[in-house]
Amino acid sequence: MTAALSPRSLAEALRWFGDEPSSKLVAGCTDLMVADTLRRSEMPRVIDLLSVPGLADVHDTGAFLEMGATATFAALGQNAVIRQCFPALSDAARAVGGWQIQARATIGGNIANASPAGDSPPVLLALDATVVAASTAGEREIPYDQFHVAYRKTALRPGELVRAVRLPWPVPGSRQAFRKVGTRAAQAISKIAVAMSVRIEAGRIVEARIGAGSVAATPIRLRAAETAAIANAVSEALATAVGKAAASEVRPIDDVRSTAEYRSFALERVARRLVLELGGLS
């Protein structure tokens, strides 16, 4: 028997979750209903976050764009402000599954589920996101690059949930892009996914953040590739160096979707191409 709880406020959700931190939190269920097909009926206590009013809101807080945890990829992909200011996120939202999955899957679920192959994590890394974690003790901010601590493990504490994700507004001169490599454009879990954000001043990269998925046990920042990019003028040679640095700092695995060898190769090429694109050389 499963106890099904549909909280009518965030406070109620936090109280119920705090009372029983082993409760299963659910939102779009697009991963949970697959993964747990055989164990669905054995979940003792399920808390449905879709019933919490306002938890899907997307709004401007001044310093940030704040996306509520249950905002769906359909909502994010159609959002005009996101399209304009965060095109990498908009592209990633439209690359998740197909229409049916985008209508249900949520940004909070995508990161709390903590798959290394999710589509939004590389973008959130590249865009310097912050997770707003909430519990009955209050809220705290977790820099997104510290959120994924090990394979399928997050920095959330027992009884703590993802309330929202914040993105700082882009500064002048910054550009961003997202690229996913999969078997087909829709409905394919990524072989690799890469997001890149750079700020270019007078032809020189002065700031760079690169996030990647499916190349390690967690979504990761490619720090060596970022270092290779920063303080240099955009050129073919620089793009090649960034690609090589990216490929050399990851240890991907062989699995059903791809091989370690292909993933390293594709990452090198995609990182190279993104530098050229964002640098205006292609």
Add this chain to the structure above:
Amino acid sequence: MNIECTVNGRSVSLAGEPMDRLLDLLRWQLSLTGTKEGCGEGECGACTVLMDGAPVVSCLVPLMQCAGRSIETVEGVAMGPQREFLERFVALGGVQCGACTPGVVVTACALLRSNPKPTREEAARALAGNLCRCTGYEGILRAVCDEEPRP
């Protein structure tokens, strides 16, 4: 648990475990067997239904999230105003083995409601979550985009 929702415009009551699949409840409690199970893991789109107007895969929707929602299955959609589309769909070879057909019809009707004259690109994008292994999508897209039959 028992929940109340609307299916094809009628108020119904569904009973089961909170995480039971909407797909099974439609088929076994309401005998709406037009909705087919394909992969059972959200990849193929065969079990697509509309939830408050948006296409969702019913194999991934738990009973507890259906309370108060409006569900439309292929049976409901087929009786709606998209009759002309369905006739085109059959005439232009949108159906071959039929396994994907109910899901394709539901997704296509959702698209046509908001966009009565979609381009090929818009139609292909909308249908990306419905796998068809027979038709090559040619007949499906011709019907959705209301194109002339192939000469």
